[in-house]
Each structure stands twice: as structure tokens, then as C-alpha cells.
Amino acid sequence: MDFETVIGLEVHCELSTETKIFCSCKTSFGEEPNTNICPVCTGFPGVLPVLNKKVLEYSIKAGLALNCEIAETIVFDRKNYFYPDLPKAYQISQLYAPLCREGYININTEKGNKKIRIREIHMEEDAGKLIHSSEDERTLIDYNRAGVPLIEIVTYPDFSCAEEVLDFLTKLKAILLYTGVSDCKMQEGSLRVDVNLSVKEKNAESLGERTETKNLNSFKAVKRAIEFEESRQKNEILKGNIISCDTIHWDDARGIGFVMRPKESIEEYRYFNDPDLPKQLISREWAEEIRKSIPELPSQRENRYINEYNLTEYEAKIICASKALSDVFEKLCVLTENPKESSNWILGEVSRLYSVIGKEPEDYSFSAEKLAFIINKLADRGINRNTAKELFEKVFLDDADPEIIIKEEGLEIINDDSSIEEAVRKVLSENEKSVEELKAGKNKVEKFLIGMTMKELKGKGDPRKIIEIMKKEIEKL
Numbered sequence: 280m281d282f283e284t285v286i287g288l289e290v291h292c293e294l295s296t297e298t299k300i301f302c303s304c305k306t307s308f309g310e311e312p313n314t315n316i317c318p319v320c321t322g323f324p325g326v327l328p329v330l331n332k333k334v335l336e337y338s339i340k341a342g343l344a345l346n347c348e349i350a351e352t353i354v355f356d357r358k359n360y361f362y363p364d365l366p367k368a369y370q371i372s373q374l375y376a377p378l379c380r381e382g383y384i385n386i387n388t389e390k391g392n393k394k395i396r397i398r399e400i401h402m403e404e405d406a407g408k409l410i411h412s413s414e415d416e417r418t419l420i421d422y423n424r425a426g427v428p429l430i431e432i433v434t435y436p437d438f439s440c441a442e443e444v445l446d447f448l449t450k451l452k453a454i455l456l457y458t459g460v461s462d463c464k465m466q467e468g469s470l471r472v473d474v475n476l477s478v479k480e481k482n483a484e485s486l487g488e489r490t491e492t493k494n495l496n497s498f499k500a501v502k503r504a505i506e507f508e509e510s511r512q513k514n515e516i517l518k519g520n521i522i523s524c525d526t527i528h529w530d531d532a533r534g535i536g537f538v539m540r541p542k543e544s545i546e547e548y549r550y551f552n553d554p555d556l557p558k559q560l561i562s563r564e565w566a567e568e569i570r571k572s573i574p575e576l577p578s579q580r581e582n583r584y585i586n587e588y589n590l591t592e593y594e595a596k597i598i599c600a601s602k603a604l605s606d607v608f609e610k611l612c613v614l615t616e617n618p619k620e621s622s623n624w625i626l627g628e629v630s631r632l633y634s635v636i637g638k639e640p641e642d643y644s645f646s647a648e649k650l651a652f653i654i655n656k657l658a659d660r661g662i663n664r665n666t667a668k669e670l671f672e673k674v675f676l677d678d679a680d681p682e683i684i685i686k687e688e689g690l691e692i693i694n695d696d697s698s699i700e701e702a703v704r705k706v707l708s709e710n711e712k713s714v715e716e717l718k719a720g721k722n723k724v725e726k727f728l729i730g731m732t733m734k735e736l737k738g739k740g741d742p743r744k745i746i747e748i749m750k751k752e753i754e755k756l
């Protein structure tokens with residue numbers, strides 16, 4: 280039997296507003312438990328929610344950046360259920376009239392470009408956090424997160440494999456970061472992904488029954504959870520079993536997903552319009568103002584890098600995938616006036632060092648000015664490439680000052696003819712056999728002799744000068 284996989288996503292994204300969606304408590308992450316709370320976000324009787332205008336602005340901004348239509352009115356609904364992290368026993372969300380509809384992101388697949396359609400984006404409030412203590416078998420509740428603003432981005436079931444999902448998420452994250460509506464820190468739960476997945480017989484018209492794997496908080500977990508669920512469903516079907524519409528919990532440590540419960544149906548939540556939040560109009564003028572405030576987006580930047588800076592599509596894509604990285608690149612281009620060399624540094628040493636420390640450019644920064652200084656010094660042949668790399672490592676890791684290190688350690692390149700001549704002559708006289716081999720046409724030996732000369736100059740020789748002078752000296756012999 281030949282199968283096809285069908286995937287749709289629900290992505291929860293915390294907005295980076297200063298305060299919560301319906302009260303003025305702070306949203307900051309990692310504070311003492313239950314310090315950013317008030318009667319509104321802890322559900323006291325008689326309190327009334329007031330919509331934070333910034334939440335609406337950010338949500339509209341995200342919707343526009345994702346090519347959505349923006350609704351004319353805002354309506355909130357109550358989703359009723361009891362859970363200890365939800366003190367009102369209902370979540371304020373938008374079911375019937377989501378803020379944004381019918382957007383899309385273009386992704387790149389092996390078979391070319393593909394449009395992934397976004398069905399809707401709605402606003403809602405986050406819940407608190409339960410902290411299970413295994414020591415005394417108690418569960419503690421931290422309500423700091425209760426009422427933190429979320430947007431939920433729902434796609435159509437347009438994906439057919441994990442790679443497509445990852446490309447979509449990479450692009451989505453970049454767009455949200457560029458527009459500045461979220462910090463997208465997955466490790467802090469700012470971006471959480473639910474994967475809806477079904478399989479069907481190849482070319483079958485109707486979709487199979489789906490499961491929903493909830494709250495994945497890294498791209499790696501998304502990929503593994505998809506691959507796990509794909510093969511689990513195929514196996515079940517091959518065994519003659521029926522897939523039921525279940526909610527699945529992904530255990531990342533063990534690398535398996537297990538069925539938590541049958542998925543609730545929509546009727547069970549008893550949704551209805553929230554009477555505490557009256558209908559409000561969104562003026563078209565304001566929406567237009569918000570549209571104008573959207574900065575250059577990753578795909579636009581990519582095109583500019585290709586057209587103005589002559590980068591390849593591949594180079595532009597990698598740099599633009601991270602706003603922080605491409606901001607550094609922009610600075611380098613201005614300060615060095617050499618986009619190609621700047622791009623080489625970003626894709627080479629800069630990326631290498633980020634993977635060495637295991638951090639993302641969004642979470643760890645270094646001085647672009649100091650790297651520009653190094654790139655310029657290298658271009659002026661004031662230092663050689665090895666020295667440049669070593670200097671940059673110190674800039675990246677310790678924010679060292681390259682100018683001072685060059686002076687203190689005497690790293691300036693040696694390019695005066697007499698010092699190089701002296702070193703070359705010494706190496707040639709100490710390696711007569713190699714010189715003979717070189718003369719006999721064994722060109723490989725040249726590299727060795729240049730290396731020896733570089734060593735003699737303590738790694739600071741100008742390689743082009745060394746080659747030039749060595750040729751002359753050998754001819755003289």
C-alpha cells in the first residue's frame with residue numbers, strides 16, 4: 280500500500296507586548312511565580328477585561344505580514360473548560376470571527392515553490408503554568424503566564440512531509456521576528472506548535488482521520504514527532520486498525536508520542552460570544568497605518584541581497600533566515616563596502632562559532648564593528664587570514680578589541696621585502712633536497728617551502744609576497 284501524509288499546523292505565538300491582553304500586568308518571562316498577577320488575570324468575580332490596544336496592533340501586523348485579510352470587527356468568544364491553570368474556567372479566544380483570514384507563506388520544496396495557506400489567525404489569552412513537584416507529590420500553580428497575549432496561526436492541511444513543515448516554520452519565525460511582534464523563543468514557550476497529521480492511500484480523494492500532537496517546542500521535536508506519528512499511523516492501518524481523532528503527547532526525551540485522550544469536539548467547549556468584551560470596529564485607516572509600519576520582510580531582503588549585493592540565492596536565504604544575523608550583515612556591508620566578503624564571513628566563521636557555542640544569533644550578539652575592522656584590515660593586507668580568524672574568535676567569544684591585540688601581540692603582517700627575503704633564503708638553504716625536487720618539477724614541494732617560510736615569520740608573513748619572493752630566489756639558485 281502506498282501512503283500519503285497530510286499535515287496541518289496550529290502555531291501558538293506569544294506576543295511581545297509589555298503587558299497582558301486584558302489587564303496591565305507585566306508579561307516578562309522568568310519572574311518569581313505569581314508576582315505578575317491581578318484580580319483580572321486570576322479570574323476574581325466581578326472583574327472586567329479591557330483589550331490591550333497593542334495586542335490588537337501586533338496581531339493585525341502579523342496578519343498583514345502573513346498576507347491575510349483583516350476582519351472589520353473584533354469579537355471574542357469564551358471557550359469553556361476547567362483546568363487548574365485557567366482560573367476563570369474559560370479561555371477568552373476567537374472562534375466565530377477570527378481577526379485574520381486567508382493568508383499564506385510561500386515555501387521551497389524539492390519540487391519547487393509551494394504555497395501554504397493560512398486559514399486564520401486569532402487572538403487569545405495564555406493559561407498559567409502547572410509545576411509538578413515529584414518530591415512531595417504536589418502541584419504548584421504559577422499564574423504569571425495567565426493572560427499573556429497569544430496569536431494562534433492555523434494553516435490548511437497543505438503539508439505533505441516534515442521538511443515542508445520545517446521550511447514553513449523557519450519562514451514564519453523569521454517573519455514574526457522581523458515584524459517585531461514576538462521574540463519567538465521556543466525554549467521559553469513563546470512559539471509552540473501543534474501538528475495535525477493524517478495518512479491516506481495515495482491519490483485517495485478524502486483525507487484520513489487525523490491526530491493532533493500538542494505543544495512541540497523545538498523544530499527538532501516537530502520533525503521527530505511527525506516522523507514518529509507518520510509511521511505509527513501507517514503501521515496501525517496496515518494492521519487493519521482504525522485511526523481515531525486523538526490528542527497525542529510527545530515525550531521528547533524518550534522520542535515517542537502517546538495518546539493522551541480522545542480529542543474534544545467543538546461542541547464540548549460550549550463556545551459563546553464573551554459579553555464582557557463588546558464588538559469593536561477596526562478602522563481601515565488604522566489597519567493601513569499598521570501596514571505601513573511593517574519593515575522589510577525576509578523575502579524582500581533576500582531579493583535585495585541578490586540584486587544589489589550579488590549574493591547567491593542560497594547565501595541570501597541563509598543570512599535572511601535570522602533577522603539578527605542579517606542585521607549584522609547589513610552593518611558589515613556599510614562598514615566594509617564589501618558584501619561578498621561580509622557574506623563569506625557570516626556563512627563561514629560567524630556561523631561556525633554560533634554552532635560551537637550552541638546558540639542562535641537572536642540570543643547572542645557580538646560587535647559587527649569589530650568584525651568590520653578585521654575584514655578591512657585583512658583587505659588592506661595588514662593581517663593575514665589566519666590571524667583574522669583567530670582575532671575574530673576572540674571578538675566573538677570575549678568581545679576583545681582586535682586593534683589592541685594586533686598592537687600588543689605584534690600581529691601586523693610582515694610584508695617588507697628584506698624580512699621575507701631573509702626568511703626565504705634561510706628555508707631554501709636548510710631544505711636543499713626539497714629545492715632540488717621542486718626544480719625537477721615536483722610542484723607540491725612549493726607548498727611545503729612556503730609553509731616553512733610562514734613558520735619562520737611566525738605566521739605573520741604576507742603569503743602573496745612570500746610566493747613572489749620565493750620564485751625569484753629559486754631562479755637565482
Ligand code: ADP
Nearest residue numbers: 285286287288434435436475476477486487489
Ligand atoms: P481543531 O481546532 O479542533 O483542532 P480544526 O478544524 O481547526 O480543528 O483543524 C485544526 C488543524 O488541523 C488545521 O491546521 C487543519 O489544517 C488540520 N487538519 C484538519 N483536518 C486534517 C486532516 N484530515 N489531516 C491533517 N490535518 C488536518
Ligand code: MG
Nearest residue numbers: 289473475491
Ligand atoms: Mg486543534
Ligand code: ZN
Nearest residue numbers: 302304317320
Ligand atoms: Zn493581571
